[in-house]
Amino acid sequence: CYRAVANNECDYACLPVENSLGGSIHENYDLMLRYDLTIVAEHECRVSHCLHALPGVKREDIKYAMSHPQALAQCDNYLRGLGITPVPMYDTAGSAKLLADHEAHKKKLKSKNNDNNVGDDDDDAKNERALPDQCTASNTAAVASDLAGRTYKLNCLDRGIEDDDTNFTRFLLLGRKSVSRHLTKHIPSKTSIVFTLPNTPGALYKALACFSLRDIDFSKIESRPTSASLLNYLKFKNARNGRSTNDLPRFRYCFYLDFLASELDPNAQNALHHLKEQSEFCRILGCYPQKSKLVGEVHDAVEGLKHITTRREDVTLLTLPSDKNTHCTLNIGILGYGAFGQFLGRKFAQDNHNVRCIDPLDKANVAKITNVQFYPMFELDSFLKDLDVLVIAVPLVDFENVVSSLPAYSLNDKLVVEVCPLSVHPKQVLLQNTNPTVDIISSNPLFGPSNSDDATSWDNRPMIYEKVRISNQKRAEDFLHIFEKARCQMVQMTAEQQDAHTADAEFVTHLTGRLLDQKMLPPTPVTSREYAALCDVADMTSGDTFDLFYGMYKFNSRAKEHLNK
Numbered sequence: 001c002y003r004a005v006a007n008n009e010c011d012y013a014c015l016p017v018e019n020s021l022g023g024s025i026h027e028n029y030d031l032m033l034r035y036d037l038t039i040v041a042e043h044e045c046r047v048s049h050c051l052h053a054l055p056g057v058k059r060e061d062i063k064y065a066m067s068h069p070q071a072l073a074q075c076d077n078y079l080r081g082l083g084i085t086p087v088p089m090y091d092t093a094g095s096a097k098l099l100a101d102h103e104a105h106k107k108k109l110k111s112k113n114n115d116n117n118v119g120d121d122d123d124d125a126k127n128e129r130a131l132p133d134q135c136t137a138s139n140t141a142a143v144a145s146d147l148a149g150r151t152y153k154l155n156c157l158d159r160g161i162e163d164d165d166t167n168f169t170r171f172l173l174l175g176r177k178s179v180s181r182h183l184t185k186h187i188p189s190k191t192s193i194v195f196t197l198p199n200t201p202g203a204l205y206k207a208l209a210c211f212s213l214r215d216i217d218f219s220k221i222e223s224r225p226t227s228a229s230l231l232n233y234l235k236f237k238n239a240r241n242g243r244s245t246n247d248l249p250r251f252r253y254c255f256y257l258d259f260l261a262s263e264l265d266p267n268a269q270n271a272l273h274h275l276k277e278q279s280e281f282c283r284i285l286g287c288y289p290q291k292s293k294l295v296g297e298v299h300d301a302v303e304g305l306k307h308i309t310t311r312r313e314d315v316t317l318l319t320l321p322s323d324k325n326t327h328c329t330l331n332i333g334i335l336g337y338g339a340f341g342q343f344l345g346r347k348f349a350q351d352n353h354n355v356r357c358i359d360p361l362d363k364a365n366v367a368k369i370t371n372v373q374f375y376p377m378f379e380l381d382s383f384l385k386d387l388d389v390l391v392i393a394v395p396l397v398d399f400e401n402v403v404s405s406l407p408a409y410s411l412n413d414k415l416v417v418e419v420c421p422l423s424v425h426p427k428q429v430l431l432q433n434t435n436p437t438v439d440i441i442s443s444n445p446l447f448g449p450s451n452s453d454d455a456t457s458w459d460n461r462p463m464i465y466e467k468v469r470i471s472n473q474k475r476a477e478d479f480l481h482i483f484e485k486a487r488c489q490m491v492q493m494t495a496e497q498q499d500a501h502t503a504d505a506e507f508v509t510h511l512t513g514r515l516l517d518q519k520m521l522p523p524t525p526v527t528s529r530e531y532a533a534l535c536d537v538a539d540m541t542s543g544d545t546f547d548l549f550y551g552m553y554k555f556n557s558r559a560k561e562h563l564n565k
Helices: 002-006 026-034 069-074 076-081 092-114 121-127 146-151 203-212 228-240 266-278 296-305 339-350 364-369 377-384 396-405 424-433 473-485 495-517 529-542 546-554 559-564
Strands: 013-019 038-046 050-053 064-067 085-088 140-144 155-159 168-175 189-196 218-225 253-259 281-289 331-335 354-358 373-375 389-392 415-418 439-445 462-469 489-492
Touching: 002 013, 002 026, 002 168, 002 473, 013 026, 013 069, 026 218, 026 228, 038 296, 050 092, 050 146, 064 069, 064 092, 069 076, 069 085, 069 140, 076 085, 092 140, 092 146, 140 146, 146 155, 168 281, 168 296, 189 266, 203 218, 203 253, 203 266, 228 281, 228 489, 266 281, 331 339, 339 354, 354 377, 364 373, 373 377, 389 396, 396 424, 415 424, 415 473, 424 439, 424 462, 424 495, 439 473, 439 495, 462 473, 462 495, 473 489
Parallel strands: 038 281, 064 085, 064 140, 331 354, 331 389, 354 373, 389 415, 415 439, 462 489
Antiparallel strands: 013 168, 038 168, 050 140, 050 155, 189 253, 189 281, 218 253, 439 462
16 A cells, blocks of 8 residues: 555555554554654544354354454454464455455366366366465354445354454554644644654653653554664664664664644744754654545545546456565666676676666676676667666766756656765756656665675665655565665665765775875784784775776765865
């Protein structure tokens, strides 16, 4: 659902986040951090579960009940009383569908056997999702809604089987655009945020005081283990700030907080500014009206649906492209096939992607060695044709001229990735010179070709990136999966944050390396550990061009200060 909204396959996704009996649905909270969507509305729904079985099956025959873990938890006393073993599944309605499909599949096989058409049985078996172990059509029921039972033509054995009649589930409606601008002072509002705190005494108390001192009430607060991507961000931030990554506790938590005010309220803005000063990471998940009220584009969309009359039997379930979890083979083009372009091209080709490159110089022989197809500059149109991803790996000083010389129409509906050592300038150039249909990722892989023996390994190397503008979420995930598969540390942060954390360190490193490479390290038969470290710096930077170093100087406003020091 998250990916479908991010990919513009649908406008909104409605997802459960907590139940009054079973508690929070943590998976959906975690996914909100992964996708750049915003909460636009909430709804509390009275939950009533039914016990469904195939026609002819009696309640006393039931030994197992399939459903979502939350639904099973909400009916725990009922199931225990009947001696029924709960079987967790991915979905409530999906459990009902699985039961119905299993019976339909058996009838289909029986019909084929009678017609002696046994040849297709293997194909049918592959497409059929079997019932869990020990579950059969005659001893298994599904815990789902009354609507799900009627949809899949199951027999309802019992209704209202939840343990408490105050069973409510809270749903959130997620979209791509915030509705906070439509919230007036007369509309009761709620804001959801997530943040992390340093491991210091009283940190949570001080964070909550940001709101309580301003008389802002809470409706929910919960801690969750930090996701791997967020943990990588915190480790990277600590390292760049000169703090050891060992200072991070082994069990690291983030806090989800709902407070009863609009994010645009002056008091709330002051509280959020105060919180951001204390927290290491803070993100607003959404600002929306309370108690099922709809505003803005969401309200208009629902009002438009009221004029559409559709019979229930005409409603069908759609399969969206984002439902496929497989990663696709990409057509990747690399513009600029220098040392770093070759470094990336070799890895992309090893992962069985279709890779091509283009460069002003004749790199045909080098490209052939790396299993990459080479195009000369006069074949630019052919090079750009049918590309999924264009990786621009040119020197930073040439970036603007190269991008402005590309035909704008040829970049439409493509993903453009810049891999420069600084990110703000390339990001601005791409936003100014490309159409809104062009997806953009601003990235800074903090590794590359060098004389080190482990240069081919990407394991545990930082890959910093920002999804600047993404309409095709699936394609972006397929590209980033190349780095995830190589076990890179995936660190998501804005281009501005990237430069703030890395620009100075990268410039000083390359400056030092270039100075040391100018015959300042005489050979010696005996080396100290410090001397060996200096040699490593010189080795790592010796393969980089002067254009790369000059770009770090030109587009870093603090570079002159470092030179003066």
